Amino acid sequence: MSEALLLRLRPRDLASGRPYAERDERTPAWHDEFALGLWHGWVRPALRPLDIAGAGARKVVRLARALEVEMAALDEQQLRQRAALLRHAMRRSRFGVDAVAAFFALVREVAGRVLGKRHYDSQLHAGWLLLHGSLAEMATGEGKTFAATLPVCAAALVGLPVHVVTVNDYLAARDAEAMAPLYAFFGLRCGAIVHELTRAQRREVYAGDIAYCSNKELTFDYLRDRTALGDRASPLHRALAEGGGMSDNPATVLRGLTFALVDEADSVFIDEARTPLILSASLPPGARGALVDWALAFARGLQPARDFDLEPAQPRVRLNDTGRAAVEAALDSAAAPPDVGLRACTEAVTQALAALWLYRRDQQYVVVDGKVQIVDESTGRVMADRAWERGLHQMIEAKEGLVLSGERVTLARITYQRFFRRYLRLAGMTGTATEVAAEIGRVYGLPVARVPLHRPSLALRARPRCLPDADARWAAVLASVQAQAQQQGRPVLVGTRTVQSSEHLSALLAAAGIEHVVLNAKHDRVEAEVIARAGGSGVVTVATNMAGRGTDIALGEGVAGRGGLHVILTEFHDSARIDRQLFGRAARQGDPGSGEAIVALDDELFRLHAPLLSALLQRLLAGREPHAALLWLLRRAAQSSAESRHRAARAASLKQDRRLAAMLSFSGRGE
Structure with missing residues (x-):
């Protein structure tokens, strides 16, 4: 483990009796959780205009910019020698401003030569926040994946095993392959964990310096480690078993929970935290x-x-x-x-x-x-x-x-809320975290900090429309698609909430003679191909939330002059964050783009989470569209109710998981 990291940890922070390094998990007292919620939910947002957290980041950007000419004058051998010197400087200073700024300037120069693109100042800003354990909120399209290479290189170079966590195997494999040449320049070995890998192959990837993996695969690997060790979970038992030739292969695949950088952190920490991950065997x-x-x-x-x-x-x-x-x-x-x-x-x-x-x-x-x-x-x-x-x-x-x-029998279980708290150093990035900053701070101890835009946003948002029923909504969506794609030649992305809705809209588009492609859970194998074509002139793409995260729709030739990508949201989700993710596909990095919401008064969100207000509006409006203020009120009431229920479910899941863990620990069965 890195000396710099050990100096930041107190002895009681390290878990005892564990097969590898991880933070000791202690259930906080109620007053500690209340204080954390108060701090992250009220005090930090009140201090946000002062941007105290960004002071160090701005200094790093300023110093790195001053070193650009010096770094550009170095040849490859000199760059590697300078990286070796900065490695020791970062360890001695515990990732201090001067050492990190110089290293970021060096990485930016290397990236320009190896990958053909350089980090923006906003990405340097994000890199500093991530390296020091924050959740960086970067607007969609600002290059979170590329920004992550800065703290990943810094942490891996000083000797910390780094896990870059994404939301699915496709993104993990894509990002690892894309960034591998940059890591290789510094002598760092990078790999990706995907579902098809065997235990031996996973062990080899984790043995490298950097492992890209999905949150699901990583957590299940951890549970399998705990299950495989059984009574040999302590370091002493493990050393005796393996050193004494009792095991041909090490029982674990992970090297420890040292440093995790979680992409789309709100999805992992919040949306997927309601359901525990259960390692089971089939009978x-x-x-x-x-x-x-x-x-x-x-x-x-x-x-x-x-x-x-x-x-x-x-x-x-x-x-x-x-x-x-x-x-x-x-x-x-x-x-x-x-x-x-x-x-x-x-x-x-x-x-x-x-x-x-x-x-x-x-x-x-x-x-x-x-x-x-x-x-x-x-x-x-x-x-x-x-x-x-x-x-x-x-x-x-x-x-x-x-x-x-x-039927499945449970071998081990854990929630993301408990798992990610065990990392010695944790960071995250996403485009939508402000709404859940209090919960993320209280549960994971991560402050949320916004990163400034690289270029001013050119996004245009039309007034949302709410039609009397689903049939009227789909008719309005068809009219909008025809106007944007067929008449103006713009690419259109239509977001639906379910697979069923995407297929229903696909049938309506086909009946209207509108060529289109569908991306949903049934067609995930062609995701890369669909996304690659989605920015072309006049291309219509119907997609579930698969197109809402981690996808970059590049505009085709001449599309920017026609207004860029147009996004249509056909149903509000339980969380406004997911709506923001979909709209974020358009107008990325200074490109033009627009979006509109076309929903129905009888949508499931309104019926389930604001039934009285929805029924009242249906009766009063008698088929007319509600005023924008009434729609805002209805949406606010429904999403607030839904998010409150989900928040309570996450709290109950965490409480139950802790209780079961305590019972299993008492019985000696481990996790």
Whole structure:
């Protein structure tokens, strides 16, 4: 571990009894969490106009700019020699301003020669913030991926194993390949962790200086390490087992949780924090198949309100007294599954009701190659090898008439909230973090700092429209696509919330004779090809949230003169951050671009999270479009309610995960 990093850590910060370096996890007292929330939610935003955090970053930019001529005069051998000197200077000064500024100037010069592009001043600004453990909010299109190479090079050069965390395998492989020549100049080995790699291949990648990986793959590798070690989790047991020849291969693939730089940090830290990551093993279907079939058939005969209560906003379903009595009575019939008790039958029926009433095909999941694949709403992508727990996944498979997979038993589990807190040094970057700065500060201890724009934004935003119903909304979307793409020759990106909506719009476009391409969880294999063409003149792309993060749509020839990319949002999401991500695809880095929201008054967001206000407006407006102020009020009420529910779910998930971890620790089973 780097001496510079050790000097920043107190002995009690280091986890004892762990196979490699990671921060000790202590549950903060309630008053500490309250103080952190107060500081990050109220005090820091009040101090933001003073931009105290940016003072060091501005000095780094100024000093680096002054060294440009000097660095440009050095040949490659001299640049490498200067990097070696700065490596020691950064370690001695604990990443001090002067040493980091000189090193950033050197990296900028090397990048210009090796990659053919140089870091902007705004990227140097972000690099300083990231190196010192902040969450940098950079506007979409400002080059977060390239900015990350500055702190990554600095940290890896002084000896810290660096994990650059992205939201999917595609981005991890793409970024690692693109930036590898820059790292190689400094003698740093870089690789990417993707789903297909074996344990041995993963160990080799992690053994390098820099590993690009998705948050899911990284966390599961950590859980597999903990599971593989078992009773040999302590350094002493591990050394005895491996040093004594008891194990042909090391049990772990990771080298420790030293430094993580998380891209699209709000997606990882917030949107995906509600659901714990569970490492599980599949059991043969066995007798479970009979229980699933019985529960599904029985649940189809139950009626909402009479036998069970639906809470779609949670989402949750609960059997009432009548429903529980019906289940109990059914156990006495000949059709009841054998050797199954009342509790197991009640839980199975509840899961069957959820599968029938709460989980819909092409919304929460898709069926691909005869398998149910979960779709992440925040990213629009399929979550490979993920399954709902407690039999829900098998219920959905049975509902779709598929072969049942084996029931899963939990081997290890952890939430992102607990996992990323274990890193000795953590940083993040995203285009949308201000709305959740308080929660990120309270849970992860990361301050959120905004990075100035490289060029002034030329984005144009039309007044949002709210049509009476979905049919009127789709008609308005078709008219806008025709006006922008066919009449003006501009590329158009239409964002939908679900796979089902994207396919419905695709059918309407085809009927209208409008050529287009669709990008959703069913077509993720052609993502790179679709994105590469999306900026061409007159190209129409219909996409779920897959196009909302980590994608850079380059404008085709002559497109900038026509106004650039036009983005149409067809339904507001639970979080305004996700809406901002979609609009951020247009007008990137000073390019022209525009966006508009065309939604419907009967959208799911309004119906579930602002039902009274939505119903009132439908009655009062009688088919007319609401005034912009009324739409703002409706959207604000619905998204605030949805985000409040999600925030409570994340807090409950973290609390439950800590409680289970404490129970397992007490029993000696580890994670």
